[in-house]
Amino acid sequence: MNKFSWYEAKSVEDALQQVNSTVSEELYQHTNKATVFKSGGIDVFDWVKEGLLQPEKIVNIRNIPGLDKISYDQKKGLSIGSNVTLEEIASNPEIKNNYLALHQAVNHASTPQLRNISTLGGNIAQHNRCWYFRSVDHQCRRKGGDRCFARHSETGENENHAIIDNSSCVSVHASSISTALMAFNASVVIINSEGEKKIVSMDDFFVSPAKDIGMENILTAKELITEIILPAPSKNSRSAYIKEVARESYDWSLADVAVVVEVSGNTCRKASIVLGAAAPVPYRSLEAQQAIENKIINNDNAVAAAKAAMAIAKPLAKNGYKVPMFTSIIEQAILQTT
Ligand SMILES: Cc1cc2nc3c(=O)[nH]c(=O)nc-3n(C[C@H](O)[C@H](O)[C@H](O)COP(=O)(O)OP(=O)(O)OC[C@H]3O[C@@H](n4cnc5c(N)ncnc54)[C@H](O)[C@@H]3O)c2cc1C
Structure with a gap:
């Protein structure tokens, strides 16, 4: 682990100012960032400990006032500050009552600790979490190498x-919570160092490796x-x-699905169906x-929808099991909305 300095950010502007003064746009890569934001620090310190990231400065954004609030309004919807913990989301009754799939996704993510x-x-x-991407010994395409080891x-x-969509990088995104957020048509609120604010839908927040292999x-x-x-x-x-998951106590997703439907009677008028780890x-x-x-x-239509989802799947040598697994959970999740 390299030596780095630690900065306690007092505000969003203060945090962004630290980056402004120490890093140029070209330095924004997965590795070798001069300055890194740290919130909970679970992922940041995994990277530092494994030698994948050698920051000069860590900016702790965890204690910035105002980013730790959840607010719900029947007309406006839900706002979750970026520093709200997963436990605070899991135990929030308004989220459980109004956004059940999000409550379920957060409750099944990682461990209580x-x-x-x-x-x-x-x-x-x-x-x-691709093990080749997270190995210092494998210079995969995402890290500027010329092949995908997986x-x-x-x-x-x-x-x-x-x-699905596995023609360039075959990793899957680690956030199973995003599966539910996207199904609820969530948006991400982002502020830049000029103080400008933009609101980006979850569908546009993630970058497919087919579009840009250097960005996630x-x-x-x-x-x-x-906020989200x-x-x-x-x-x-x-x-x-x-x-x-492979182990029930805690684990990364092998396959997950969030279904949000608008119904009249038993008929689905509108559906939002998002797959994680696919x-x-x-x-x-x-x-x-x-x-x-x-x-x-009903059962027949849920099966038909699950089969339609999996018709485009192109499994790799060792993950063919995911196709029947997804078929089963998509069908079950649709039926659970009745
Ligand atoms: C064993 C294990 C199992 C897990 N299982 C699951 C799971 O099943 N599902 C799941 O969804 N997650 C899972 N996780 C992920 C975990 O719960 C954390 O959410 C995740 O590791 C990072 O959260 P953090 O707050 O610690 O982020 P950090 O480590 O602080 O930051 C992660 C990244 O986000 C950036 N960042 C942080 N905050 C901001 C911000 N406000 N603006 C811009 N950039 C920011 C940081 O710079 C860094 O690049 C698991 C983790 C472990 C270790």
């Missing part, structure tokens, strides 16, 4: 990897997430989230959405 420390901003901005048909350990999301070094906002749920909406970024399944919209929510 980690949820006490992890923040929502850090969760959606964390790096993927993709190799004989030597690639790709059992946890992507089955649209954040630049001079930007901070301040979710529109108010419509009166007739229902939701469900299911996650499959593709390098949370994947909105337009195929499943179209298959279930304007149909009665």
